[in-house]
Amino acid sequence: MTDLDDLLTTSEMAEADRLAIAAGVPSLKLMESAGAAVAEAAIQMLRGRPNARIAILCGPGNNGGDGFVAARYLSEKNFDVRVSLLGERSALKGDAAEMARRWLLPLRPATEDALQSMSLVIDAIFGAGLSRGPEGAAADLIEAVNASGIPVLSVDVPSGLDGSTGQVSIPCIKAKRTITFFRKKPGHVLMPGRAFCGHVTVAQIGIPESVLGEIKSGIRENTPAGWLSELPQLEDGGHKYDRGHAVVLSGPPHQTGAARLSARGALRVGAGVVTVIGTSAATAMNATQLTAIMVYPVNGSAALKEFLSDKRRNAVLVGPGAPVGADTAGDVLTILKSQAAAVLDAGALTSFSSGNADSEANIGFLHRATESAATPAALFEAIKGRAEPVIMTPHEGEFKRLFGDLEGSKLDRARAAAAQSGAIVILKGSDTVIAAPDGRAAINSNAPPTLATAGSGDVLAGFVLGLLAQHMSAFEAACAAVWLHGDCARRFGTGLIAEDIPEIMPEALRALKDGVSE
Numbered sequence: 001m002t003d004l005d006d007l008l009t010t011s012e013m014a015e016a017d018r019l020a021i022a023a024g025v026p027s028l029k030l031m032e033s034a035g036a037a038v039a040e041a042a043i044q045m046l047r048g049r050p051n052a053r054i055a056i057l058c059g060p061g062n063n064g065g066d067g068f069v070a071a072r073y074l075s076e077k078n079f080d081v082r083v084s085l086l087g088e089r090s091a092l093k094g095d096a097a098e099m100a101r102r103w104l105l106p107l108r109p110a111t112e113d114a115l116q117s118m119s120l121v122i123d124a125i126f127g128a129g130l131s132r133g134p135e136g137a138a139a140d141l142i143e144a145v146n147a148s149g150i151p152v153l154s155v156d157v158p159s160g161l162d163g164s165t166g167q168v169s170i171p172c173i174k175a176k177r178t179i180t181f182f183r184k185k186p187g188h189v190l191m192p193g194r195a196f197c198g199h200v201t202v203a204q205i206g207i208p209e210s211v212l213g214e215i216k217s218g219i220r221e222n223t224p225a226g227w228l229s230e231l232p233q234l235e236d237g238g239h240k241y242d243r244g245h246a247v248v249l250s251g252p253p254h255q256t257g258a259a260r261l262s263a264r265g266a267l268r269v270g271a272g273v274v275t276v277i278g279t280s281a282a283t284a285m286n287a288t289q290l291t292a293i294m295v296y297p298v299n300g301s302a303a304l305k306e307f308l309s310d311k312r313r314n315a316v317l318v319g320p321g322a323p324v325g326a327d328t329a330g331d332v333l334t335i336l337k338s339q340a341a342a343v344l345d346a347g348a349l350t351s352f353s354s355g356n357a358d359s360e361a362n363i364g365f366l367h368r369a370t371e372s373a374a375t376p377a378a379l380f381e382a383i384k385g386r387a388e389p390v391i392m393t394p395h396e397g398e399f400k401r402l403f404g405d406l407e408g409s410k411l412d413r414a415r416a417a418a419a420q421s422g423a424i425v426i427l428k429g430s431d432t433v434i435a436a437p438d439g440r441a442a443i444n445s446n447a448p449p450t451l452a453t454a455g456s457g458d459v460l461a462g463f464v465l466g467l468l469a470q471h472m473s474a475f476e477a478a479c480a481a482v483w484l485h486g487d488c489a490r491r492f493g494t495g496l497i498a499e500d501i502p503e504i505m506p507e508a509l510r511a512l513k514d515g516v517s518e
Helices: 010-022 027-045 062-076 094-102 136-148 193-197 211-215 257-268 280-287 300-307 326-336 354-358 360-366 376-384 396-403 410-421 456-469 474-492 500-514
Strands: 053-058 080-085 107-109 120-124 152-155 177-181 199-203 219-221 245-249 273-278 294-297 315-318 341-344 390-392 424-427 433-435 441-443
Touching (some): 027 177, 027 199, 053 062, 062 152, 245 257, 257 273, 257 500, 300 326, 315 456, 326 341, 390 410, 390 474, 410 433, 424 474, 456 474
Parallel strands (some): 080 107, 219 441, 315 341, 341 390
Antiparallel strands (some): 424 433, 433 441
8 A cells, every 4th residue: 555645634744844854854955845846847837838937926934935946946947937925025934035035036026917928827825724814915816816817836735725624715726736745635635625726746855754654644535555455356266155245225115226226336346145125015116127136025123133134144235215214213223233234325324313303203213112212322322332334425414414513624524423423434525535433534536527416326335335245344445435436437427327337337347457547
């Protein structure tokens, strides 16, 4: 596994700088290397345009210092460079002041006039640790840059973007490309920040890799490097039950399609056996649609308990198409008492939402002598009391109904929810976050917008289920399922519907095996 996918918050990156300096790397050398990398990125953007004019907008901090270094390198390469400073030169401090001293050509005021007839703007105004939104002259400058239509190369992050959370101020630079240093930050991959960064590249500037062992971030960008070694592989002489028996609970007869999508996903990702269970009426409906996927009638909690007593049925999904209420909540608690890994989605989550204790659908459940109230606390207690993994796959609405108003970034909220519940949480979206109770987290960035289609989440839940059935470690299975979900959609392209996603899985898995996934 490579560490290149590690993500560092702004405070962790500051610690990386501090540790590098403590290890003997001069801070001026770090800034010199960063500025040289910015200059090289600018040259790449302007390849074939030797007469290009470059406006470099420098702010009052170290980001501005990087800009002064880039200006010097670009000037030495005979580019027409115009440097503008936001504020007074006398206000610069430390390394930024020294790099400004080494810039011997004129400084211009950082105003809209600095953008006239420019081919490229290098945004070195503010770095990733900006504590408040741009105001006054800074805000005016950012708005002018965005309105100019000139391509922008941002240094570290676009000015106005919080590198730790991905949140953007109004205004915020909209970059065509962003160059950052040593490692990406969460804000480069979380939305909306990712949309403001453009193409992100990472430059190594002399910070020793060893600092990662001291920082121990625990946050990664979700790529195959983090889980590929655990992806299930077929073995000669293997039996179908060696690849697990995945079980999907169906919704009622008029809501059976979601379960079939999930089951197809589980089968395509490699589960050896997949069975869809449900009421007799739902089973009759599913039997008319399924072939390789088996069906079996299971009515009520006692029958479900008996069905799951067969330990070969080692992974269960409940929620797609499931009605919200007492019956579904009861099914969930029955599953959590089994020895199967569990995936909870959709109705299975909402049946335990914060408002359910007073809901009409829950009244009968509350009066059952054999069960507890369908509250988040009851669900979390059941999860923490078992050895087998539980993975939740909520979208934002389901997440809020179950976890309430957790504060912070999407990353912060997912990690808090995982710690609170004891489950691995897949908080879905264009920037899906996968979080484990032990603090590990991964942010996914390969999902195309075509995944915003009905039923795609059911397929994702099926992918998770199928990998769990094959005994893949739970956190890695969640990360792999999310990435493969995005990769299948990317490979299919325009016109995608949920039914298409599982059918692209063989191609995606072959590409991983052949080492051509990127």
